[in-house]
Amino acid sequence: MKRTTAKSPKERTTPASADPGNVTPPKRSVEDVNNQLYREAAQRILQAIEAGTSIWQKPWIAPSSHRRPFNAHTGLNYLGMNRVLLMTEMMANDWTDTRFMTYKQVQALAQDMKRSGTPDDELPYVKKGAQSITIYKVGRQEIKRPRVDSSGKPVLDQAGQPIVDKALGRTFLQTYRVFNANNIANLPPLPEVERKPTWEVHAEIEALVKKLGVPVSYEPISQAFYQPGLDRITVPERSQYKDSVTDGVVVYSAAAKHYSVLLHECCHATGHESRLKREMSGGRGSAEYAREELIAETASTYLMCELGLESDEVINQHASYLEGWAKLIKDDPRALFQAFSAAEKAADWFMQRHERQLAEAPQVPPQPAPSLVQGFGIPQQQVGGIGQGLVAVAQMPSSAVRINGLRPAGELLDAAVAGLNSGSLGPA
Known part of the structure; x- marks a missing residue:
């Protein structure tokens, strides 16, 4: 698995430019970068299959209240390739906590808790030496084209400024790194609920x-x-x-x-x-x-x-x-993402709960938003876009926690990338 190791705040990295022997490699095209990332992701799955730790070879063990990997900062489920990679990583490490966050999200959570009066020694932080896990998010290039009339002259708006039309171009992959809750200190424990009979x-x-x-x-x-x-x-x-x-x-x-x-x-x-x-x-x-x-x-x-x-x-x-x-x-390798x-x-x-089924289903009046679970900071939230998820963590009178996995309607990209954008990454 492709990982990075968390560094101590005192550690410093020498800039590449400071190395006199450093040679800037030739700039690669978006297609070249995409192909490399697809190959790297596929290789990680192949390695898991060979090690016997893929999701098809090893039983899945997780708390009944959280059955799938999700981002503890946004509350959103991971989808597609990211879901499989994170489940595989959990199996390989015998982790049962399904929460993940980026380094910056851990820092943001710590700052929020500090402002709320949490002592410094109780703030969450990434443990020294912890290894991150690379996951993927799809992006799409934005193409700007000046609008022109039949004679080829720019079309102006009421203020006399050229009108620019925006269109979506080719897709590309981005990588992010997340840490599992086992590698983050001072996180509150996952709330448990009774399993259904x-x-x-x-x-x-x-x-x-x-x-x-x-x-x-x-x-x-x-x-x-x-x-x-x-x-x-x-x-x-x-x-x-x-x-x-x-x-x-x-x-x-x-x-x-x-x-x-x-x-x-x-x-x-x-x-x-x-x-x-x-x-x-x-x-x-x-x-x-x-x-x-x-x-x-x-x-x-x-x-x-x-x-x-x-x-x-x-x-x-x-x-x-x-x-x-x-x-x-x-x-x-792209077939794996598809x-x-x-x-x-x-x-x-x-x-x-497929988006087509939801669109065709009778409309149900919206329910009141649940209150937050103390220490989680996960509100009920609607997210637009593709392949994005919604997780509502509600505080019930019986102190039970209910997880509802929903998917909003709307599909903007092709099947090759639709499962990547979990919307659960936030700031890198």
């Missing part, structure tokens, strides 16, 4: 499967599949799944195994032409097939995490998947 989680999944509107056939077979032409899911009968028991303790229930398979096929079904309209015609062994499997498995992993279902190294049963994904990643963006959309569709 198992029966309640299962009932919620069954209701969502029903809302998906795809017939599910349970048959005494050893495989599961989705048929795009028939828009039908076929899975093994529930009785075919058995609990995994270690030392007399059920570590992976038969029900969780069943739902992990069912959710995977449901995520395939989101790609139907009547829903998200993904390319699903590729045969086994093709790049298209590998991409669709990566989308479905990533989306179902998200759902397992969000719904609080226990997970296991299920994907290890399908080593060929990992091999196919590795080849896909090496051949086309797949993770598509996985976000697939998971959102299943959870009935």
Whole structure:
């Protein structure tokens, strides 16, 4: 993983210009920089797969109140590539705290707390030697063109000034570095809530499967599949799944195994032409097939995490998947960004919160904004733009904390970058 190490305030770095042997490299194009960043991100995923610490190979453990990585300063969820990279980093380090912040955000939080009267020795700071994690945010070049009339003369406004039209040009990647809460001192602990009863989680999944509107056939077979032409899911009968028991303790229930398979096929079904309209015609062994499997498995992993279902190294049963994904990643690093963006959309569709579903749903009167959780400073907030998220952390009378992951409507960029802009970075 690409990281940097936090420096002590007393440390100083010698400017590059002070090195007489320093030679300024030739300026690279935006395309060259983009390609390098895509390759670096893809290489990080490949390294995680080889180490066995990717989200498809290792169970996800996180507090029930916060099931996914989010920015503790803005309260916004990380999406797309950033979500996968941060989850992978948490798995590699056995972190359970899902909060991340940039160095400047930690400093800003400390300044706010100091103004509120917090003693200096209780202010948050990045621990010495802590390593940051590189994540990505998409930008788009702004092109300014003077408006001209049919004769080619500048068009002026009422004040006699030339009118300039602005347009969005090509996209480009930016990198940011964040620190996990485990590497930030004096952060308040994450509030815990009781996990939903198992029966309640299962009932919620069954209701969502029903809302998906795809017939599910349970048959005494050893495989599961989705048929795009028939828009039908076929899975093994529930009785075919058995609990995994270690030392007399059920570590992976038969029900969780069943739902992990069912959710995977449901995520395939989101790609139907009547829903998200993904390319699903590729045969086994093709790049298209590998991409669709990566989308479905990533989306179902998200759902397992969000719904609080226990997970296991299920994907290890399908080593060929990992091999196919590795080849896909090496051949086309940008395909990884596209797949993770598509996985976000697939998971959102299943959870009935895709932007298209929200736009078509009956309008509900807005609810009163919740109060802040003391020490978090995370207000309910609406964020515009692409692929951005909203997290409302509410202080309930029972002191329970509820997390609502929402996505505003609006899609400005193509699928290759739509999942990158989490909007959760703030100042670098």
